[in-house]
Amino acid sequence: VVLSENSNCSNTYIALVDCNNFYVSCERVFNPAWAKRPIVVLSNNDGCIVSRSEEAKQAGIPMGAPLFKYKHHLKAINAIVLSSNYKLYGEMSERVMNVLSTFTNTMEIYSVDEAWLQVSARKISQLEEYAQDIVQTVQKNTGIPISIGIAKTKVLAKIANRICKKERNESQFFILDTNIDSILERIDVGDIWGIGRNLKRRLHQENIYTALDFKNSNPSYIRKKFSIVVSRLLHELKGLPCLGFEKVSNPRKQIIVSRSFKTRIIDFESLFEAVATFIASASQKLRTQQSLCKALHISIRTSRHVNAESFYQNSLTVRFEPATAHTSKLIQIAQEATAQIYKPGFEYAKAGVCLSEIVPNQAYQLNFFHEGDTSKEIILERICDHINKKFDQKVIYYAALGNPEARKVTLAKLRPSKKWDLYTVR
DNA sequence: TCTGGGGTCCTAGGACCC
């Protein structure tokens, strides 16, 4: 366990800022009339509910629920049902993060709607003022409501944030600094950040049910019985910071693009067109972060919700030298890989690609016997990326990606769905 | 009929070495 340098420094705090119902809140910024309406935002292909307004939560709509199970319920409560618009959420996220960055020197963007801020304060009243100021500024400058949890460690700040959201004591922040045990007593051990389903079950076997039980457990026993990961959580719960700050945004170590299909795919050609489309998108991300990759993983599968005989999934990882970020090279590799795992006679529901073994493109040592991406290829890709970005859609693409109109039918995520005409669907 | 997508980190165990 590595303790941070400041572990004994009593005036350093960590603030976790979390946007409330982020996707729904983004939509409301541009449609103020929806302020009090129940709203849900759907996943790709309009399959699941991934964001809910407070009103929708109150009405009993669960997180992650498949839409088809709740359509009557949503109709009954006159909910607004929206397809997701990730471009919008990405831009709103950037605005929020820009505002937050003015409040600290040390900030880590943790997800699209969350950030950690390091802050020092001698008195609690200073922290309260600080939190209040952040809440108001973000609301004023972006229109997004946020909740803030403040404590000595990340794990405790997560708990503080959770209390703030669950118990909504009017203010939009909560500082967890005193009476910590009485709070931990009320928290289920499975609700601690980092404790998932499996660890919860194993902790229950050790008679550890609440966060307080966990905090009071024997650290060396936990380290032996579980792992370094769980042991760190225990120290964090005790107020000893073990989880550091990632100040710079590191380049991705793997880039995944995967989708469920709108309709099932049977033939190899269509399946490969989908895979090629994912490659094009993944390799563009790779180029944007100025990296190359040395491994490509392809996976395909039929629906999980079918009987055992018609279920099939397979995947394959291909390694290659030299490293590349070139779409056409990756498409060639993907074609062979897909052919190897494709089996006719199945109805494929999902496919994905994952680029890994990623290296920075300047530092990469060319293999003496192979040519890397040549400068002409690099320039060609750069121009295509630029044009596609400028026109905000795929204007130039490889023929392997298939007919874009046909692709829309299988992969469309923004296609308005007529069956929801009672709702507002983008 | 209809069930998301994109990440990180860690560990166990195999292969190999001296």
Next chain:
DNA sequence: TCTGGGGTCCTAGGACCC
């Protein structure tokens, strides 16, 4: 007959997160 005790590197997959 008797069969050590380290160590490294790599990878697949588990577990967790939003």
